[in-house]
Amino acid sequence: MTIRSDCARWFDLEPSEPLIVEYLSHSLRKQGYGSLSDPPGHGQHTYADFDRTRVRIRNGSSTGTVLSKVPGVATKANMTMTIVRPVNTVSLTGPTDVSLVARIAVGDDRALQTVYERHSPLVYGLARRVTASTTHAEEITQEVFVYLWQNPDRFDAERGSLRAFLGALAHRRSVDEVRRNSRRTARENRAGHDASNLDLLEIGDDIERSQTAERVRAAVSCLPEQQRQAVLLAYFGGCTFRQVAERLGIPEGTAKSRLRLGLSKLADLLKGLT
Amino acid sequence: MRPDNRKTNDEVLALLAEASAVQPPRTLADRVVANATALRPAGRAIESLGGGKRAGAAEAFIKTIDGFKSVLAHAHGNEIVEPYGWSVTQVVAHLTEIDCYFGRQLGLWDHEIDNALEDDHLAMTQSAVSAAVRADFATAVAEWLRVSSAVCDHVASLGSEQLCQRIKLHMLYTRVSTALAVRVFEVWTHTEDLCRTLRRQPPSLDAEKLHLMTTTAVRAIPLGMLLGNIDAGHHTARLVLTGPGGGAWNQPLHLGDEAAEPSVTIVADALDFCRLAAQRIAPADLDAEVEGPMDLANTVLRGASVFAA
Numbered sequence: 001m002t003i004r005s006d007c008a009r010w011f012d013l014e015p016s017e018p019l020i021v022e023y024l025s026h027s028l029r030k031q032g033y034g035s036l037s038d039p040p041g042h043g044q045h046t047y048a049d050f051d052r053t054r055v056r057i058r059n060g061s062s063t064g065t066v067l068s069k070v071p072g073v074a075t076k077a078n079m080t081m082t083i084v085r086p087v088n089t090v091s092l093t094g095p096t097d098v099s100l101v102a103r104i105a106v107g108d109d110r111a112l113q114t115v116y117e118r119h120s121p122l123v124y125g126l127a128r129r130v131t132a133s134t135t136h137a138e139e140i141t142q143e144v145f146v147y148l149w150q151n152p153d154r155f156d157a158e159r160g161s162l163r164a165f166l167g168a169l170a171h172r173r174s175v176d177e178v179r180r181n182s183r184r185t186a187r188e189n190r191a192g193h194d195a196s197n198l199d200l201l202e203i204g205d206d207i208e209r210s211q212t213a214e215r216v217r218a219a220v221s222c223l224p225e226q227q228r229q230a231v232l233l234a235y236f237g238g239c240t241f242r243q244v245a246e247r248l249g250i251p252e253g254t255a256k257s258r259l260r261l262g263l264s265k266l267a268d269l270l271k272g273l274t
Numbered sequence: 275m276r277p278d279n280r281k282t283n284d285e286v287l288a289l290l291a292e293a294s295a296v297q298p299p300r301t302l303a304d305r306v307v308a309n310a311t312a313l314r315p316a317g318r319a320i321e322s323l324g325g326g327k328r329a330g331a332a333e334a335f336i337k338t339i340d341g342f343k344s345v346l347a348h349a350h351g352n353e354i355v356e357p358y359g360w361s362v363t364q365v366v367a368h369l370t371e372i373d374c375y376f377g378r379q380l381g382l383w384d385h386e387i388d389n390a391l392e393d394d395h396l397a398m399t400q401s402a403v404s405a406a407v408r409a410d411f412a413t414a415v416a417e418w419l420r421v422s423s424a425v426c427d428h429v430a431s432l433g434s435e436q437l438c439q440r441i442k443l444h445m446l447y448t449r450v451s452t453a454l455a456v457r458v459f460e461v462w463t464h465t466e467d468l469c470r471t472l473r474r475q476p477p478s479l480d481a482e483k484l485h486l487m488t489t490t491a492v493r494a495i496p497l498g499m500l501l502g503n504i505d506a507g508h509h510t511a512r513l514v515l516t517g518p519g520g521g522a523w524n525q526p527l528h529l530g531d532e533a534a535e536p537s538v539t540i541v542a543d544a545l546d547f548c549r550l551a552a553q554r555i556a557p558a559d560l561d562a563e564v565e566g567p568m569d570l571a572n573t574v575l576r577g578a579s580v581f582a583a
Contacts, residue, residue, distance in 0.1 A: 095541070095563060099516075103541060106520035109307055109316035110512070110539075116303055124298035126291045134299075141298055142306050149310035167291045216293035235290050266286045273289060 097162035105152040112149055119163055120145070123170040129236050130174035131181075140173045175238035212273060219269035227262030234259055319485065319520045331454040332437065334483040336426045338461045341477035342369070343419070345468050351411025355471045357554070358396075360403060362471070363414050365464060367406030370418040371399040376457065377425045379441045380450070393445040395460075429454065455490040458483065459581045463552040479545070484519025488544045491551035491578060492523045498580030499527055506573045512536035513547075513574075520544035527574060538566030540574060552581050 095103075095114065103111035123144050128137035144166055148155065155165050220228060226248075233239045233247055245255040351363040360368065375398070378385040391398040406414060437451040448456075462479070469476040492513050499506055506527040514522045521544075524533040542550075542562035549555040557575035564571040 095565075099541065099563065102516040103514050103522070106319040106514060106516050106522055106544075107315065107317045108514045108522040109311055110522075111514070112310060113303065113307055116306055120298050120303070120306075121295040122291055124302070125294040125296035128296060129294040138298065138302055141302060142309055145306045146310045146313060150314050164288050167288055171287075171291065210292065210295065212289065213293045213295055216289045220290070220293065231290075235287055236294070263283045263286050266289075267283070270286060270289055 098157045101148075101152050101155050101157075101162060104149060112145065115148065115162070116145055119166050122163060123166050126167060126170045127174045130171065130238055131177050136174075136177050140170055140177065143173055144169045171235075178238035215273055216270065219266055222269060223262050223265055227258050227265065230255055230258035231262040231266070317522050319481065319518065330482055330486050331451040331458070332429045332432055334458045334486050335429055335454040335461075337480075337483060338458045338465070339422050339426055342461050342465045342468070343422075344477055345465055345472065345474060346415060348472050348474060349411075349468065351414070353471050355467050357467070361407070362468065363409055363411045364403045364406045365468065366411075366414045366418050367402045367409060368396075368399045369461070369464065370414070370421055371402040372457075372460070373418065373421045373425050376443070376453075377421065377428070379443055379453075380425070380428060382424060382428055395444055398444075452490070455486050456581065459487055459490065459548070459552055462487065462548070463554060463581070466549070466554065479519070481518040484544055484548070485521060487548045487551075488515050488519055488521055489523075491548055491581070492521075492525050494551070494580045495525055495574065495577050496527055496529045496531075499577035500529055501580065502577060504573060504577050506570060506577065508534075509537040509570060510534045511570070511574045512539040514539065514541040515544035515547050516541065517544045527577065536566075538564065538570045538574065540564055540571050547578070550575060551578055553579050 095111075097115070097118070100111045100115050104115065120141060124137050124141045127140035127144075128134055131137055131140070147169060148166065155162060159165075220231070223231065229248060230244055233244045234241075237244075237247075239247060241252050241255050241259070244259065245252040248255065250258075346362070346366070349362040351361060353362050354360070355362055355365050372395070374383075374385045375387055377383055378387070387398060391400075432450065437454075438449055440447050441450055441453055442448075443453045443456065466476050492515075495511070495513075498504075508526075508528045508531055510524050510526050510531070510533050512522065512524050514520070524536055526533050540562050541564075542560055546555060546560055550557065550560050557572060557579060560575060562571070562575070
């Protein structure tokens with residue numbers, strides 16, 4: 001009975017009440033539960049005992065887990081390091097984006113870290129490409145992930161992937177940034193946003209390229225130069241149809257037509273790519 | 275999917291973004307998380323950010339009692355409620371006995387109990403439950419309404435200082451607020467049991483009340499470990515409970531330990547985790563994602579099944 005009382009003292013213990021911990025530690029030792037600083041496995045039943053006696057063992061063991069049978073100690077030998085869904089399904093690819101967003105919604109900052117690791121190259125790279133500025137790209141990357149942290153409910157998995165959602169956010173913020181800058185500075189003077197400089201193939205010598213990125217780069221390089229310029233100006237330059245037309249010295253209708261043809265050709269070239 | 279698997283313009287544009295992917299500076303990750311958590315603290319669901327825990331416990335208790343009352347209005351008394359196989363009248367008698375005891379512990383009145391059974395939530399009401407086999411349902415309900423209303427009126431009058439005072443509940447010395455949170459668990463569980471019997475939707479559970487329950491359930495894990503004679507060593511488990519009322523906690527598994535780097539992460543639905551804590555879902559039946567050793571995760575879940583109702 002005494003032990004229960006002591007447990008309850010700890011149960012609603014505030015961090016500022018160390019004396020109660022000490023008292024409890026003393027009391028637990030008297031009751032034969034061992035010191036709070038005793039090594040794991042000192043208690044009445046051990047971790048391994050439970051493992052032997054449980055009736056239902058999940059399929060976790062089928063992931064290649066090797067149980068160390070060291071009482072109370074989870075050594076590296078029994079770390080699966082995979083995401084395991086106890087109801088007989090095992091994912092080797094980590095938590096899904098949908099699961100991670102649900103975790104972000106309840107304040108799991110580690111889920112945010114995982115989402116960041118997974119998608120920040122896309123967000124940062126896109127922002128850097130559109131703004132032609134590493135400083136702005138960093139700011140936009142921060143804005144995008146902080147936005148997700150504060151508004152996880154804005155992501156709707158039925159409307160598209162998280163990657164597409166973050167990409168769209170990054171693109172919109174980047175274009176806004178470019179347009180803000182263009183009001184301050186004469187657009188013609190902005191080095192790095194001339195169509196002739198928008199060469200996708202120049203990007204990323206320092207990065208590990210995915211197969212998808214390689215195929216997209218190859219497809220873009222296959223476009224006729226005029227269509228390629230229109231597509232790159234519109235998407236990476238943040239230009240409207242009118243601005244594309246002005247930049248290329250062509251009528252607006254022609255700019256629209258080149259953009260449409262360019263995207264259509266890319267759609268053919270990228271068929272089957274996910 | 276289109277027959278030729280051809281991309282739409284939106285899809286093409288999304289793929290264009292892939293072509294520009296590049297690793298950001300290494301330091302940016304830390305800044306992003308630091309900025310994010312400065313604006314919205316980690317660990318709590320968005321809808322649970324307002325309100326204090328202790329004030330919430332009293333309100334949650336009263337709402338939970340009201341919820342049970344609303345469901346009880348649809349019962350006749352002789353329906354059988356699982357998992358104990360009691361009639362509704364017997365469930366009401368059990369609650370009446372517990373509320374009488376709770377009122378006694380709060381200093382409201384005298385009430386005779388068998389001291390030898392005080393630590394056993396079910397055993398201490400067994401004689402009242404047995405006697406209720408022949409009881410009139412309306413009379414039993416009227417008695418429970420009388421007692422529970424008096425308890426609720428008292429709880430509603432408590433200030434924050436009184437909610438921090440310690441009382442003894444089933445031989446556990448605990449704050450009044452914590453005792454209320456435990457009783458929220460108990461009454462909520464009986465309400466769900468009754469709803470299953472009557473095939474009715476349970477009363478809506480607001481996120482703040484559910485967060486109180488999830489917090490209580492997670493913090494009780496070391497207690498469950500000790501009372502269940504389960505030794506999980508000096509590990510810390512990360513519990514991420516999703517959905518309304520959820521949150522994220524790094525919970526030491528050994529009494530008195532400080533939270534350390536988690537050895538295992540368990541992700542589960544907040545409501546299901548509460549059902550696990552109230553022993554209405556077995557650990558093996560909880561749908562959860564686990565990162566880390568499965569056997570440790572199972573041990574944690576067994577320790578989490580701590581509340582009797």
